[in-house]
Amino acid sequence: MTAKSNIIIIGGGLAGLMSAIKVAESGNKVKLFAIHPARRSHSVCAQGGINAAKNLKGEDDSVWKHFDDTVYSGDFLANQPPVLKMCEAAPGIIDLTDRMGVMYNRTPEGLLDFRRFGGTKYHRTAFAGTTTGQQLVYALDEQVRRFEAAGLVEKFENWEFLSPVIDDIGTCRGIVAINLYTMELRAFPADAVIAATGGIGAIFGKSTNSVVNTGSAVSAFYQAGATYANPEMVQVHPTAMPGEDKTRLISESARGEGGRIWVPKDGKPWYFLEEWYPAYGNLVPRDVASRAIFKVVYEMGLGVDGKPVVYLDISRLPKEDLETRLFGIMEIYQTYTGDDPRKVPMQVFPGVHYNMGGFWVDYDMATNIPGLFAAGEAEYQHHGANRLGANSLVSCIYDGMVAGPAAVNYASGLNTRAEDPPASLFDAETKRQSEINSRLMSKDGSENPRALYHEMGEVMRENVTVVRYNKKLKATDAKLLELTERYENIGLPDNGQSLVFARELWNMLVLARVITLAALERNESRGAHYKPEYPERNDAEWLKTTKAFHTPEGPRFEYEPVDVSLIEPRERHYDLE
Amino acid sequence: MNQGDRFIVRIKRQEGPGSKPYREEFELTFRTGMNVIIALMDIQKNPVTRDDRDTTPVSWECSCLEEVCGACAMVINGIPRQACSTLIDGLETPVVLEPLTKFPLVKDLVVDRRSIFENFKKIHTWVPIDLTYGAGPGPRISQEAQRKAYPLSRCITCGNCLEACPQVNSRSPFMGAAVLNQATLIDSHPTGKMNRSERLAAVRAKGGLPDCGNAQNCARVCPKEIPLVDSIARLNREAIIDGILGWMEK
Numbered sequence: 065m066t067a068k069s070n071i072i073i074i075g076g077g078l079a080g081l082m083s084a085i086k087v088a089e090s091g092n093k094v095k096l097f098a099i100h101p102a103r104r105s106h107s108v109c110a111q112g113g114i115n116a117a118k119n120l121k122g123e124d125d126s127v128w129k130h131f132d133d134t135v136y137s138g139d140f141l142a143n144q145p146p147v148l149k150m151c152e153a154a155p156g157i158i159d160l161t162d163r164m165g166v167m168y169n170r171t172p173e174g175l176l177d178f179r180r181f182g183g184t185k186y187h188r189t190a191f192a193g194t195t196t197g198q199q200l201v202y203a204l205d206e207q208v209r210r211f212e213a214a215g216l217v218e219k220f221e222n223w224e225f226l227s228p229v230i231d232d233i234g235t236c237r238g239i240v241a242i243n244l245y246t247m248e249l250r251a252f253p254a255d256a257v258i259a260a261t262g263g264i265g266a267i268f269g270k271s272t273n274s275v276v277n278t279g280s281a282v283s284a285f286y287q288a289g290a291t292y293a294n295p296e297m298v299q300v301h302p303t304a305m306p307g308e309d310k311t312r313l314i315s316e317s318a319r320g321e322g323g324r325i326w327v328p329k330d331g332k333p334w335y336f337l338e339e340w341y342p343a344y345g346n347l348v349p350r351d352v353a354s355r356a357i358f359k360v361v362y363e364m365g366l367g368v369d370g371k372p373v374v375y376l377d378i379s380r381l382p383k384e385d386l387e388t389r390l391f392g393i394m395e396i397y398q399t400y401t402g403d404d405p406r407k408v409p410m411q412v413f414p415g416v417h418y419n420m421g422g423f424w425v426d427y428d429m430a431t432n433i434p435g436l437f438a439a440g441e442a443e444y445q446h447h448g449a450n451r452l453g454a455n456s457l458v459s460c461i462y463d464g465m466v467a468g469p470a471a472v473n474y475a476s477g478l479n480t481r482a483e484d485p486p487a488s489l490f491d492a493e494t495k496r497q498s499e500i501n502s503r504l505m506s507k508d509g510s511e512n513p514r515a516l517y518h519e520m521g522e523v524m525r526e527n528v529t530v531v532r533y534n535k536k537l538k539a540t541d542a543k544l545l546e547l548t549e550r551y552e553n554i555g556l557p558d559n560g561q562s563l564v565f566a567r568e569l570w571n572m573l574v575l576a577r578v579i580t581l582a583a584l585e586r587n588e589s590r591g592a593h594y595k596p597e598y599p600e601r602n603d604a605e606w607l608k609t610t611k612a613f614h615t616p617e618g619p620r621f622e623y624e625p626v627d628v629s630l631i632e633p634r635e636r637h638y639d640l641e
Numbered sequence: 642m643n644q645g646d647r648f649i650v651r652i653k654r655q656e657g658p659g660s661k662p663y664r665e666e667f668e669l670t671f672r673t674g675m676n677v678i679i680a681l682m683d684i685q686k687n688p689v690t691r692d693d694r695d696t697t698p699v700s701w702e703c704s705c706l707e708e709v710c711g712a713c714a715m716v717i718n719g720i721p722r723q724a725c726s727t728l729i730d731g732l733e734t735p736v737v738l739e740p741l742t743k744f745p746l747v748k749d750l751v752v753d754r755r756s757i758f759e760n761f762k763k764i765h766t767w768v769p770i771d772l773t774y775g776a777g778p779g780p781r782i783s784q785e786a787q788r789k790a791y792p793l794s795r796c797i798t799c800g801n802c803l804e805a806c807p808q809v810n811s812r813s814p815f816m817g818a819a820v821l822n823q824a825t826l827i828d829s830h831p832t833g834k835m836n837r838s839e840r841l842a843a844v845r846a847k848g849g850l851p852d853c854g855n856a857q858n859c860a861r862v863c864p865k866e867i868p869l870v871d872s873i874a875r876l877n878r879e880a881i882i883d884g885i886l887g888w889m890e891k
Contacts, residue, residue, distance in 0.1 A: 089773060100702070101758060103798055104710040162779030165768035165830045167791045174781030192791065198709055199794055206767035206827075213762050221755065245747045274704040308672060309679050309725075310706045388788065396707050399726050400674065465773070514686045557688055558697040560748060 068092045069475035071468075072239055072252060074225045074281060075260030076102030078197070078457060079440025081204035082464025083258045083471070088211035092472050094218070095252060097241055099276045101221045102205045106262055106274040107460060110197025111392060112181060112317030113189035114161075114457040116154035120171075120178060125186040127151050134455060135631050137183040137349045138420070138448020139591035139601060141294065141609070143627040146427050146445050150462045157461050158190050164203040168192050169389060179389070180320040182453040183349035189454040194315050194392035200457055220252075224564060225281045228257065228288050228436065229493045236435035237485050240497045247560060249498055251490035255475035258467050259285060259431075260439040260460075263419045264298075267572045267579070268529065269521015271416035272304050272313040282422060282442055283571035286578070290423055291432045292612040293444035295575070295619075296583035297420035299451050299592050300529050302353035303376050304415030305400060311415030312400060314376060314393050316453040318410075319346040321389055323378040325357070326409075327366045333375075336360055344638045351450040351592045352638055354414040358530050361413075368411060377409035414530060418456060420447040420592065421579075424611055429467040430474070437471045439463035444609075449591020501559075504566050509553035513566045516547050516554070520569075520576055528580050532595050537584040544577050578612045578619045585621055586610065603633055642730050646671040649691060649735035650680055652699055654749045665699075666691040666735065677717060677724035677738065678703055701750035708864055711797030714741055714804070715750045721804035723864050741804045754800045760816040764843040766823040768833045780831035793826040793872055795865045802859035802869060814848035818859035818869040821850065825872045828879060841876075841883045850877055 069092045073080045076098030084094045098105060117130040131151040135144060162168060162176060168190050169177040178187040192199040211217040222244045229238040229251055238253040261281035265273025286292045303318065303325075304311040319325070325346055326333040337356055338345040348356070357374050361367040368375060378390065386394065386406055394405045403410075423431050423438035425445055431438050440460040447455065523543045527536040551570060556562045588602035589595050608623040642648065647668055655662040668691045669683050685698040703713035706725045713724040716739040718732055729736065744752035770776075782790075796819055803809045803817035824844050827833035833840075844850050853873055860869040 085773060100704055100710070100712055101755070101798075103758075104704050104712050106705065106710075108709050108797075109705050109707065156775050159776070159778045160770075160773055163768070163770050163776065163832065165779075165827065165833060167782075167787055167794045170782055170784045170787045172784060174783050176778075192794070195709065195795060198797075202794065203768075206761070207770070209758070209762055210765075210767045210769070213765075222753075245751070245753065274710065275706065276704050307674060309676065309682060312707045392709075399708065400676075400728075512686065514682075518686075557695075558700075561700050562698060 069255040069472055070095070070253070071471050071475065072097065072254035072257045073260060074239065074257065075105070075262055075440065075442070076100070076221065077105035077107035077260060077262055077440060078200055078204060078460035079442070079463045079467070080258070080260035081201065081208050082461045083260060083439055083468040084208050084217055085204065085211065086465055086468025087472055088216040090469065090472055091216070092475070093216055094211070095220060095254065096208070096217060097220045097223045097225055097239070099222070099224050099244065102208065102219070103201060105201060106277050107201045107457070108198040109272070109274060109313065110457050111194040111313060111315035112320065113179065113191030113196045113454045114158060114200070115181065115188050115452070115454040116158045116190065116458065117151065117186070117188055118155050118158065118176070118178060120175065121187040123186050125188055129186065130154065130188060132631060133184045134446070134452045135448065136636060137452040138450050139636060140448065140603070140607065140628060140633040141297070141590060141626060142446060142448035144630040145627060148630060150446050150459055153462050153465065154458045157458055161200055161203055161461070164207060166192055166199045166203045179317060180347060182316045182319070182347045182353070184452070185344070189317070189320065191317065191389070193388070194317055194390050197457060200461070225261070225284070226497050226567070227284050227493060228433070229253070229490055230288060230433065231485055231489055234289070234434065236433050237489060240493050242564065244564065249494055249501070251494045253485065253490060255478055256435050256437065256471040258437045258439055258471050259423065259442055260464070261442045263441045264575060265416050267520070267576050268416040268524045269518060270307070270311050270525065272301055272311055278568045278572055279419070279575050280568040280571040283575040285423065285436070286612070287574060287614050289433055289614070290436065292421065292578060293424035294421035294610050295579045295612055296586055296593050296610060297449050297591060298416060298529070298579065299350055299418040299420060300354045300414045301350055301417035302357055302414050303412040304417070305397065305410070306373065306413050306415070307400065312396055313415070313417065314397065314410060314412050316350070318376060318378050318390060318393060321378070321385060322381050323376055325353070326375050326377060327360055327368055329366055334366070341638045343641050348638045349450055350417070350453060351594070354530050355594060357414055373411040373413050375409035376412045378405055379407055379409060416525065416529060418451050420444065420449060420451055428470040429463060430470060435474065437467045439467040449593060500567070501563060504563055505556055505559055508555045511550045511554045513554050513556070513562070513569050516550060517569055517572070520544065520547055520573060524576055528583055530594065532583050532593065534584055534595070534597060537580055540580045541577060541584070544573060544580065548573050581619055582610050582612060582621065607633065642671045644671065644673055648729065650684070651735045651737045652749070653739040654699065655746055657748055658746050665696060671729060675729045677727045677729065677736070678706055678713065680729060680736070681724065699750065700748045709797060711799035714799040714801050715739065716741060716804065721801040721862050723799060726864060741800055743803050743809050744800060754798070757798050757800060757803070757817070757819055760820040761823060764820065764824050764849070765836065765840050766827055768827060768830050769836055770832070782831065786829065790826060790829045792867055793822055793829070796822055796867055797865060799864060801862045801864060805858035805862040807856050807858065808852055808854045813852055815852035816848050818873060821853070821876055822867060822869055822872045825876045828876070837879070838883055838887065841880045844876060845880050845884065850880055
């Protein structure tokens, strides 16, 4: 009998959990690493639902229409074949998670209910109240727990990934991670590694993301030679609650259920999205809605009470619908503002939300480093230049279904097993990481890493989100270089959370530059990437994927054509049918 | 409290499990909308005590900051709750922060709650599906059943219910409400029901239902307002009926 493979999975969110289920189900062994217990992963924050063209509402919806909406919403930057595969898999993914016990909302007949979301005209989104991500994580985590009980999965929760172990022929052989409770550093060998390390919201200081979404792991892989794709494509969600610690998401499902965006104008509510985009109204895709809100607030000066906020009004929706379908977001809003969205319109503003960019991967989720696969928000494959609402959950689970078996397949073809590479390979990487820690701990300069982080977030939010000007992008890069220099002069007050944060901050600064410079390079407007100086999409020059490569001086960019073999690119219009 | 008011936060700190706990006080400036997390972030940015002494930043855990991940549970003014959803306005000052006491301490406000998940394993808190291939849709569930189960499925395993429970202590094996509630949830699923007897046997054993003292503190501190008392009562009924049926079939 052939020996079973050992696969390391980094990340306890949906992509990591689904990868783990697939690997364990095939009888192979998993070591799952997560900063917090998997149940606390950022996937729990996904609210509104998960897309699949089940066509249960008599609308003639189809997999192809889901595919078309996804590609169109992404402004044709996604390679089309893997997007089609994801849309084909989506109905089966909903069935699978339904079987796992996700408490999806139901129709009177006991079937799954579906609601509308942005960027589509179909009721295509299955949901569990407004805590769909939470329910999915719990369902998948319990399946993983079952494999833990069976001895196939070993969890390393409260461990943070620091670096890959790469052998002399450039193959990924394992990782070095740090135990966040004891600060123990340790190398772990593996036949293959799946990075399901999530988003990067923290680079923008405040976002709808969890604080663990620093992008630190992706950045560490990038610095070790992984290619990073479409860094400039960062989604800003139109409706979040501004806050000092984060911008809290108010799900698109609020509008899917009939919520309306407005600002007071001439003493009356002005429903500007409905007026400007009669075909989609409040359900235009996120990039379009966020730009419209920016225009109303900053160009027209019509923010509510002169503040940078607009109203999102669900107070006129049927009372029962609110309780059974939107309870979670009303709870969040009321907790933090004291106002009841059943009675008064919510005040919202766009907030950084999702990274369409990420690890460059092929159609089997393999990165350019042999032995390293990527899954979930950490990779770039399915969303092009702007993600369709409610496609994140489906893409994370789909990725796991592809990456898990692909990693096992790769590992079964390896000539040498995990235990075969010399111990010195792992000792050397552990030593290198330990030296980085010592070097940081010996620093007693005057710069506070938390303050540098704050400055990085401010400049990134100001210049690298909804509206981008080349001059400001250049200024942002200069600021990031200044922060990188000042980083040399930090002082660390303790060797626990401060040390880990300092390491994350370095990785964030590296990735922030990649995002900023990739945005500077792309002189067109496409999806979430909007430059007033270049307001049109320019397919002749820019219908291509950005690929970033790390060099000590900063990122080097190459471009690769997009596979548009299935749907011919067309102009995006949400105002007319 | 008004914008700009100064207030005091008193924190119970401890370097590690064996070391001696101590208290430190910090004076902070109130801003509208401030929660306990923002207060802790202020201390992190400027770790200087009220009497102007440099100290180390306070360690704590948090992640989502919107009360859905469960990470930031701590004892705030004597009540176990989530730091992210506890607003400073409305709290008595000084604001006193302490770690949960029913779990092993890691450092300062960080505790290790992995025992909850270990107990999940003991009672098989999963729906036992065959495989992940195309087996078609899941079982039909009525709207009524979904509406009853959904609130139970919102448990964020923060551990506050265990903290508040007099039955959870070093001399008792009681698993706590979060764990029992998970059993009720899975039992209520049509497929989960199929292996209910095995789950109910586990909750009837030591550490399960027999150790619940019905103090009902759990429901009072649950940040997600899960009807934990009802949930445990339901489980109790099922366990009794299942026990009788099992005995009759012998």
